Amino acid sequence: MLKLFEHEHLDVKRLSDEETAIEVRNLSLQFSDKPVLNDISMRIPKHRITALIGQSGCGKSTLISCFNRMNDLISGCRYQGEIILGGRDINHKKENVSRLRTQVGMVFQRPNPFPLSIYENVCYGLRLQGVNGRRQLDDTVEQALVDAALWDEVKDRLFESAQVLSGGQQQRLVIARALALKPDILLLDEPTSALDPLTTLYIEELMAGLKKRCSIIIVTHNMQQAARVSDYTAFLHQGRLIEYSDSDSLFTMPHKKQTEDYITGRYG
Amino acid sequence: MSRFSPSHWFSSVQKQSFAISFSAFMALLLTIALGCLLLIIVSRGATYFWPATIFKGEFRLSDESAPVKAYMQIRNEFSRSGSEVIWFKYSNRDFPYGNQAMLEATQISGLQAADDGALITLTDGRTVLAEPLSLQSAEREERALEDYSLMQEEVQRITNQIEVIRTERLSDIHQQLSELDMRNVAADAPARIRLSRDFNKWQGLISELEIQRNQYRLTVAFADGERFDLALGDIDEIVRSGRLSYWQKWQATLTAIGRFLTEAPKQANTAGGVFPALFGTVLMVFVMTLIVTPFGVMAAVYLSEYAPNNALTSVIRISVSNMAGVPSIVYGVFGLGFFVYAVGGNIDTLFFSHKLPAPTMGTPGLFWASLTMAILTLPVVIVATEEGLRRVPEGLKAGSYALGATKAETVMRTILPIASPGIMTGVILAIARAAGEVAPLMLVGAVKFAPNLPIDGEFPYLHLDRQFMHLGVLIYDGAFHSQTDVKGSSMMFATCLLLLLVVFILNLLAVVMRMRLRKKYQQG
Numbered sequence A: 001m002l003k004l005f006e007h008e009h010l011d012v013k014r015l016s017d018e019e020t021a022i023e024v025r026n027l028s029l030q031f032s033d034k035p036v037l038n039d040i041s042m043r044i045p046k047h048r049i050t051a052l053i054g055q056s057g058c059g060k061s062t063l064i065s066c067f068n069r070m071n072d073l074i075s076g077c078r079y080q081g082e083i084i085l086g087g088r089d090i091n092h093k094k095e096n097v098s099r100l101r102t103q104v105g106m107v108f109q110r111p112n113p114f115p116l117s118i119y120e121n122v123c124y125g126l127r128l129q130g131v132n133g134r135r136q137l138d139d140t141v142e143q144a145l146v147d148a149a150l151w152d153e154v155k156d157r158l159f160e161s162a163q164v165l166s167g168g169q170q171q172r173l174v175i176a177r178a179l180a181l182k183p184d185i186l187l188l189d190e191p192t193s194a195l196d197p198l199t200t201l202y203i204e205e206l207m208a209g210l211k212k213r214c215s216i217i218i219v220t221h222n223m224q225q226a227a228r229v230s231d232y233t234a235f236l237h238q239g240r241l242i243e244y245s246d247s248d249s250l251f252t253m254p255h256k257k258q259t260e261d262y263i264t265g266r267y268g
Numbered sequence B: 001m002s003r004f005s006p007s008h009w010f011s012s013v014q015k016q017s018f019a020i021s022f023s024a025f026m027a028l029l030l031t032i033a034l035g036c037l038l039l040i041i042v043s044r045g046a047t048y049f050w051p052a053t054i055f056k057g058e059f060r061l062s063d064e065s066a067p068v069k070a071y072m073q074i075r076n077e078f079s080r081s082g083s084e085v086i087w088f089k090y091s092n093r094d095f096p097y098g099n100q101a102m103l104e105a106t107q108i109s110g111l112q113a114a115d116d117g118a119l120i121t122l123t124d125g126r127t128v129l130a131e132p133l134s135l136q137s138a139e140r141e142e143r144a145l146e147d148y149s150l151m152q153e154e155v156q157r158i159t160n161q162i163e164v165i166r167t168e169r170l171s172d173i174h175q176q177l178s179e180l181d182m183r184n185v186a187a188d189a190p191a192r193i194r195l196s197r198d199f200n201k202w203q204g205l206i207s208e209l210e211i212q213r214n215q216y217r218l219t220v221a222f223a224d225g226e227r228f229d230l231a232l233g234d235i236d237e238i239v240r241s242g243r244l245s246y247w248q249k250w251q252a253t254l255t256a257i258g259r260f261l262t263e264a265p266k267q268a269n270t271a272g273g274v275f276p277a278l279f280g281t282v283l284m285v286f287v288m289t290l291i292v293t294p295f296g297v298m299a300a301v302y303l304s305e306y307a308p309n310n311a312l313t314s315v316i317r318i319s320v321s322n323m324a325g326v327p328s329i330v331y332g333v334f335g336l337g338f339f340v341y342a343v344g345g346n347i348d349t350l351f352f353s354h355k356l357p358a359p360t361m362g363t364p365g366l367f368w369a370s371l372t373m374a375i376l377t378l379p380v381v382i383v384a385t386e387e388g389l390r391r392v393p394e395g396l397k398a399g400s401y402a403l404g405a406t407k408a409e410t411v412m413r414t415i416l417p418i419a420s421p422g423i424m425t426g427v428i429l430a431i432a433r434a435a436g437e438v439a440p441l442m443l444v445g446a447v448k449f450a451p452n453l454p455i456d457g458e459f460p461y462l463h464l465d466r467q468f469m470h471l472g473v474l475i476y477d478g479a480f481h482s483q484t485d486v487k488g489s490s491m492m493f494a495t496c497l498l499l500l501l502v503v504f505i506l507n508l509l510a511v512v513m514r515m516r517l518r519k520k521y522q523q524g
Helices: A002-010 A060-066 A097-103 A118-128 A134-147 A167-179 A197-210 A223-229 A247-252 A257-263 B012-047 B145-183 B186-214 B246-262 B275-306 B311-323 B328-351 B366-390 B394-402 B407-436 B439-444 B471-481 B486-520
Strands: A020-031 A034-045 A049-053 A077-085 A104-107 A185-189 A215-219 A232-237 A240-246 B055-059 B068-080 B083-091 B099-104 B108-113 B118-122 B127-136 B217-221 B227-231 B235-239
Touching: A020 A060, A020 A215, A034 A060, A034 A077, A034 A215, A034 A232, A034 A240, A049 A060, A049 A223, A060 A185, A060 A215, A097 A104, A104 A167, A118 A134, A118 A167, A118 B407, A134 A167, A167 A185, A167 A197, A167 B394, A197 A215, A197 A223, A223 A247, A232 A247, A232 A257, A240 A247, A240 A257, A247 A257, B012 B486, B068 B127, B083 B127, B118 B217, B127 B145, B127 B227, B145 B186, B246 B275, B246 B486, B275 B311, B275 B366, B275 B407, B275 B471, B275 B486, B311 B366, B328 B366, B328 B439, B366 B407, B366 B439, B394 B407, B407 B486, B439 B471, B471 B486
Parallel strands: A049 A215, A049 A232, A104 A185, A185 A215
Antiparallel strands: A020 A034, A020 A077, A232 A240, B055 B068, B055 B108, B068 B083, B083 B099, B118 B127, B118 B235, B127 B217, B217 B227
């Protein structure tokens, strides 16, 4: 396990060399006039895992929700600035939010499978797209479950309720549900905080494999996790982006005092 | 002295245990009250079907009148100011089809069960209490009582003949005649005469057959030996309860229940069955459910998912809650004034003006009744559905949105299925409320007697504009009869029992559906 990560860390990473998946330009956001994000600009690299760390309430979950405009569901939320994704500004009011969300998948802190069968859970997004062909659904469901490393465990009970799965299985099912739509970007909002350590490890391995398929952005409270799985890490503090670099440098020799205080556990 | 002041009567522990035992006492009291209610309805209702014992006795209706000897059935026994009073029904020469009296037990002498007495029920619902003596055939010869079923078969054969002539011949001629009347052409006169002659011929045959049928007769004797004659064709059944074994009584009871459920009322709703009312009640509740569920659910979804959180929404919410408290008769008046007169009246002027002044939709009917009940139960459905919608976890909604679902898609595919048990709870409450309402229904479509069922074989099969009968109205009607009529009162209790059963079964259906939905969309 350790070797795998060491090997990955060998190819030297510089943010400026990476292709861009998302570019954030001067993003600010307020919840009913209370500023949450303050003038954030960053580039999220393609086919890499980017971790967002910071104290509770620093705005990292809000930032990740900007990438698929989930903040629109919160009344009193306003934002300024641009988020460039696939050559367009997704903050533009003409953006088709439903289509955006099929391109940018999201997995939440608590596993939230629908009270449907395993199969129907994975189909949910496809059926919304109007895909109803049995063959196509079957293929996509299998592929998504294989990608989410769940296929072997559920292939004999696809039509049983998703509620009988364990927490870790449910979380992988939710990942499979997002993968079924073949998203370019996968947002993970503290995906393992409700899971036990072994399951957490399993999901982390899964993420490393998924990187080839899509760019991953993960919010985490667990600094070891960020160091283990991510290629790049951004540290947010009180709605500002304090430091953003490859994970090795950030965790071994942070440039800013606040970052050092946070990762050494002096606050937060 | 302080020992006797109230604050020292109980220690705090005692006070607490007093509160608990008081609550237990109240709970017990309520259970007993419910039990008594059920006991009265079940026992009184069930006695309507049980073959009652027939007594023979002698009494004076007043001190001056002559003593009367009669077969009687006891309706109720109770004590009034210390003396026992018997409320009974009897038949004699003066009242062959029954009369009732309420006398003190001391005024009745020689009261004893008489197993020769029979309760003879006529096809029109009237009853005679007497002893069957002998039968008379068409050839005027006396036959033994044992031949009753044989002779009843002969009578039935004649009845069938009459029916065949009526349906196959007379109605045909009648139709042809009315067609000629419509044309009103002088050249039709010979045809008209021929048809009239045919009509008279068949009519004459029917009269002959009826006379023949009336020659089959049953002779009965009242308790004082006085003879009385009944046409066999008029007799529905003869029950000699004194000669029935215990099991035969049960058999008779089950038959009576079956007939009660499948036959139409007779004698102004004091005898016979309640089928049209049962049918009307269930159909009205069914149509109401079909109307109230979509509207209630849509309103609740709007209020809880779409409506902005402002003053107008609060006003709507408060209005919905207040609607639940409006007396039901007000809904009845609203239904009559708005649906029947305003909406129905305008439909008539727009679409059925050729039939005016006879109203088509502008008159009370099943649809208006269902619509009125739907308005009445709307708040119940809205409140219960909103409760169900509130229980849908935010995480599931977010999960749906995150997969690219729009708000409408999330509502249809995730929120409503998960809230469906809550919706069913609302529907259950609505059914329970609607099935029990009487007052508003009497204004908008329920009647004491409706000649036709709202569903029949005639296009368009479901006649939503027809007036209908309702169990509640029948009970209401029976309750008024109960002051003067013995049988009507027992029928009221039996109908009451049936209404309870209907509500119970409808609720049970909805509860089972809710359990299945809960199982299907169970959380966590």
